[in-house]
Amino acid sequence: xxxxxxxxxxxxxxxxxxxxxPRRLRAVLAERTPTRAWQAIQRGALSIQPEDMAVFRxxxxxxxxxxxxxxxxxxxxxxxxxxxxxxxxxxxYGAPNYPAALVEDPDPPLLLFVSGDLASLQRPTVAxxxxxxxxxxxxxxxxxxxxxxxxxxxxxxxxxxxxxDGAAHRGALQADEGAPPxxxxxxxxxxxxxxxxxxxxxxxxxRGVLFSEAPPGTHPENWRFPARNRIIAALASVLVVVESPLxxxxxxTVEEALTRQRSVLAVPGSIYSPASIxxxxxxxxGCGLLTSVADVLDELxxxxxPNQMPSDARTSSEMHNTExxxxxxxxxxxxxxxxxxxxxxGLPLPQVITAIEHLVAGGELVRDSIxxxxxxxxxxxx
Numbered sequence: 001x002x003x004x005x006x007x008x009x010x011x012x013x014x015x016x017x018x019x020x021x022p023r024r025l026r027a028v029l030a031e032r033t034p035t036r037a038w039q040a041i042q043r044g045a046l047s048i049q050p051e052d053m054a055v056f057r058x059x060x061x062x063x064x065x066x067x068x069x070x071x072x073x074x075x076x077x078x079x080x081x082x083x084x085x086x087x088x089x090x091x092x093y094g095a096p097n098y099p100a101a102l103v104e105d106p107d108p109p110l111l112l113f114v115s116g117d118l119a120s121l122q123r124p125t126v127a128x129x130x131x132x133x134x135x136x137x138x139x140x141x142x143x144x145x146x147x148x149x150x151x152x153x154x155x156x157x158x159x160x161x162x163x164x165d166g167a168a169h170r171g172a173l174q175a176d177e178g179a180p181p182x183x184x185x186x187x188x189x190x191x192x193x194x195x196x197x198x199x200x201x202x203x204x205x206x207r208g209v210l211f212s213e214a215p216p217g218t219h220p221e222n223w224r225f226p227a228r229n230r231i232i233a234a235l236a237s238v239l240v241v242v243e244s245p246l247x248x249x250x251x252x253t254v255e256e257a258l259t260r261q262r263s264v265l266a267v268p269g270s271i272y273s274p275a276s277i278x279x280x281x282x283x284x285x286g287c288g289l290l291t292s293v294a295d296v297l298d299e300l301x302x303x304x305x306p307n308q309m310p311s312d313a314r315t316s317s318e319m320h321n322t323e324x325x326x327x328x329x330x331x332x333x334x335x336x337x338x339x340x341x342x343x344x345x346g347l348p349l350p351q352v353i354t355a356i357e358h359l360v361a362g363g364e365l366v367r368d369s370i371x372x373x374x375x376x377x378x379x380x381x382x
Contacts, residue, residue, distance in 0.1 A: 008092045009076035010034035011111050016079065016215040017041075017067045019059070022227055025110055027052035042071040082216050088189050089114045090215075101125070105234045105260065109213050115189045116209030120155055120180040124300050127157040127236035127257075129229075129250045130164025130243045135275050136366050136373060137333075138243035139167045141267055145240065146171025148293040150178025154300070155208065157182040157236045159228060160201060161249070162194050164242045173203050180208030182235065186228040188218035211235075226252050233257040238299050240290055241266045244278035251278055263299045265290040270334065323347060327355040328364070328374065335371040 011034040015025060028037050030049050040046040046064060048056070056063060083090060091098050091112045099121055102108045126149055128142055146156045146168035156172040158165040160183045172181040183204045185193070189212050192198045204210055211231065214224065229249055233239060233256035241264065244250035257264050265288040269276020283289060288299065330336070330344035342352045356372055359365040366373050 007034040008090050008095075008111070009080045010038045011092055012083075012090045012113075012215055013038055013071075013074065013076040013079050014041075015111050015213065016218065017070055019063055019066070021055075021223060022107070022109060022213065023055040024063075027055055029110070038071060038076065041067045044068045079215060083113070086190055086216055087115060088216060091118070099235065101235050102231070107230055108234075109231060111213065113189055113212045113215060114209060116205040116207075117180065118209060120182055120208040121235065123153060123155050123179055124302065125155045125157050125182065125236045126296055126300070127232050127239045127253070128164065128168035129158060129232065129239065129241055129253050131245060131248065131250060131275050131278075132161055132163035132165075133275060134163035134167065134243050135269075135273060137269065137273075138164055138267075138275055142167035142242045143171035143174075145242070145290075145293060145296075146181075147174045147178070149296065150175035150181070152293065152297065152302070153179050154296070154302075155179045155182050157184065157232055159183070159225070159232055159249070160185055160197055160204065160210075162197070164250075166197055166200055168242075169200060169204055173200075173207060182208050183210045184228055184231045184235065185210060185212050186214070186224035187220040188212060188214050188216040190216045191219055193220045225249055229253040230256040233260055233262060236262060238263045238265060238296055240264075240296065241279050241282060241287075243267070243269060243273075243275040244282075245274060246278045246281060248278075254282065263288060265295060265299065267291075272334075321355075323351050323355045324359055327352055327359065331365070331372060331374050333374055335373045337370060338372065341372065 014020060014028060014034055014037060027048055028046065030052060037046065044064065048060060053060065091114055093108055093110050097118055101121065128145060130138060130142060142164045149156050150172040156168055158168050160166060160169060169181050169183065172178060181204045187193045189210055192201050201210065213227065229252045233253050239253060239257040239262055241250050241254060254264055264282070266279040266282040267290050268283060269279055271280065288295070290296065326345040326347060327341055330341045338352060338356065342349045345352060356365060356367065360367050364374065
């Protein structure tokens with residue numbers, strides 16, 4: 001491979017051209033440096049090797065015209081200035097600070113844009129992924145797992161998406177002296193997606209590190225997320241799937257992890273929950289079972305640590321009165337009707353309702369129009 005890191009800003013400018021994905025970038029750089037490729041595009045004189053034509057899907061003439069127009073209106077130096085203003089670093093394949101986990105990858109990014117501290121990767125890493133449409137159960141598991149992994153000195157990797165990804169990183173950030181989080185996103189590092197995660201992005205970059213293959217200003221496009229998922233899989237020693245349907249980004253990440261011979265663990269879920277169909281299927285096919293953070297530590301061959309309760313945690317007897325304990329026992333771990341809880345617990349309905357109100361206010365139950373559901377507070381109870 002041509003040495004890239006001495007030509008990083010021309011490489012970065014190429015990566016920012018419309019429709020320039022990782023495979024097309026490799027085709028453009030075949031037998032030429034990034035600067036020569038950029039100059040050829042400006043002149044409208046770029047040639048592509050016959051064996052690389054398939055990645056353009058018949059769009060090469062239109063792309064070459066579009067790229068020539070863009071390259072005549074911008075320069076690598078402009079991108080350099082913008083990245084410096086935003087505190088974003090560009091790291092090319094082969095550079096001394098390029099992530100070691102990606103060096104031998106079958107499909108390594110030729111360029112990464114970085115915000116934060118690359119030293120965050122100098123520790124064990126575990127990716128936590130799952131559906132954007134997570135249940136309260138899944139969100140609770142992901143948050144607790146993220147916190148306990150960070151407490152154990154393990155960097156939590158995710159895509160910072162809604163649902164499970166974001167919950168895992170929020171949990172990791174709850175560990176005051178825990179390992180720094182690692183995020184891999186599918187847009188420019190200055191284009192927050194989803195928008196409501198802005199504070200989470202900022203916290204991850206401040207405490208850990210954010211990566212993207214896309215230069216600043218790049219908006220999210222559907223094709224960028226499967227490409228992003230291969231990097232998540234490559235950076236992690238173990239992949240954990242908390243909740244997932246049969247298809248989607250989580251399952252793409254599983255495929256990428258298995259291709260790279262990474263361990264994959266799945267969290268079991270209710271057979272009634274659409275959010276757990278994918279994870280339960282993974283388990284039925286022989287995927288590793290995750291019931292506590294100790295399962296991850298075993299997979300990493302690290303010494304076990306007992307699960308730690310939050311510093312303000314109380315024992316069950318301190319937290320609940322007799323009626324509340326009876327209500328929690330009656331509900332179990334599946335949604336239940338209030339009348340069912342009264343029948344199972346043997347308590348009068350008014351006492352059951354009062355106990356449920358206290359438990360909802362304390363964050364241990366959630367309630368919809370007819371059901372109440374328990375939320376786990378420690379992953380070890382799964």
